[in-house]
Amino acid sequence: MKMERLERTAVEAELTELSGWALNDAGSSISKTFKFANFVEAFGFMTQAALAAEKLNHHPEWFNVYSRVDVTLNTHDAGGLTELDFKLAKAMEKAAARRVA
Numbered sequence: 100m101k102m103e104r105l106e107r108t109a110v111e112a113e114l115t116e117l118s119g120w121a122l123n124d125a126g127s128s129i130s131k132t133f134k135f136a137n138f139v140e141a142f143g144f145m146t147q148a149a150l151a152a153e154k155l156n157h158h159p160e161w162f163n164v165y166s167r168v169d170v171t172l173n174t175h176d177a178g179g180l181t182e183l184d185f186k187l188a189k190a191m192e193k194a195a196a197r198r199v200a
């Protein structure tokens with residue numbers, strides 16, 4: 100799926116629909132730290148998010164230690180943020196909402 104890089108105003112509009120996601124200084128990626136009760140919950144979230152990522156053919160950059168998952172999203176093919184990043188962010192929000200923080 101060919102995706103167009105979003106302009107700054109479009110990125111800011113998308114961000115208003117999410118909570119806890121921050122834009123990096125360059126405006127080229129968004130990040131969020133997810134916290135869970137323990138490793139099993141964190142890994143369960145990652146498993147669900149991985150399935151959503153495969154469906155979208157859009158993959159996260161992430162780092163996990165125990166109950167914490169740091170996520171960064173961007174579209175390397177487009178050199179910035181696209182609709183796919185926000186689709187994946189929303190899927191991750193859904194996956195996280197089912198798990199106790």
Ligand SMILES: C[C@H](O)[C@H](O)[C@H]1CNC2=NC(N)=NC(=O)C2=N1
Binds near residue numbers: 156172173174176177
């Ligand atoms: C060939 C393959 O479809 C592409 O490399 C996809 C795979 N997953 C991807 N994931 C992310 N985050 N950005 C991309 O540009 C991207 N491109």
